[in-house]
Amino acid sequence: MRRALLFTLALAACHSALPVPTPGDASRVNVSLARLAEGRERYTGKCSSCHAPFAPSHLPASAWPGQVDEMAKQAHLEKVDRDLIVDYLRAFARPETERGLAGPPRSP
Ligand code: HEC
Numbered sequence: 001m002r003r004a005l006l007f008t009l010a011l012a013a014c015h016s017a018l019p020v021p022t023p024g025d026a027s028r029v030n031v032s033l034a035r036l037a038e039g040r041e042r043y044t045g046k047c048s049s050c051h052a053p054f055a056p057s058h059l060p061a062s063a064w065p066g067q068v069d070e071m072a073k074q075a076h077l078e079k080v081d082r083d084l085i086v087d088y089l090r091a092f093a094r095p096e097t098e099r100g101l102a103g104p105p106r107s108p
Contacts, residue, residue: 042085
């Protein structure tokens with residue numbers, strides 16, 4: 001049941017293209033544009049073999065590092081991949097709410 005929901009979500013994520021970082025995003029999150037672009041590359045390269053990559057807006061920024069760490073072993077991530085992917089995902093994560101969860105996904 002949970003798995004069916006997951007794959008529906010993954011499929012939905014697949015149809016919303018992953019945001020391409022712009023110079024504005026880079027200055028907003030204070031991470032270089034090259035780094036965000038590299039993070040996006042590694043995210044699609046390392047995280048799409050089992051399920052379609054989830055949109056960064058799937059989770060708030062505070063939840064992404066833990067989620068990536070959970071997947072890191074299965075995805076054979078080096079530390080450098082992990083850090084780049086986390087930077088990319090956090091840059092486009094859904095807004096945090098006071099409870100640190102939920103809140104509607106931000107529209108692109
Ligand atoms: C070897 C297969 C595999 C790879 C590679 C993989 N995943 Fe997953 N992922 C899964 C499976 C299976 C689930 C569902 C079960 C679970 O939550 O552990 C999942 C679930 C998820 C979820 C959904 C969690 C939720 O319930 O909201 C996210 C987000 C996610 N993966 C992110 C990633 C990221 C980021 C990477 C790359 C670092 C990645 N995955 C690489 C197999 C994989």
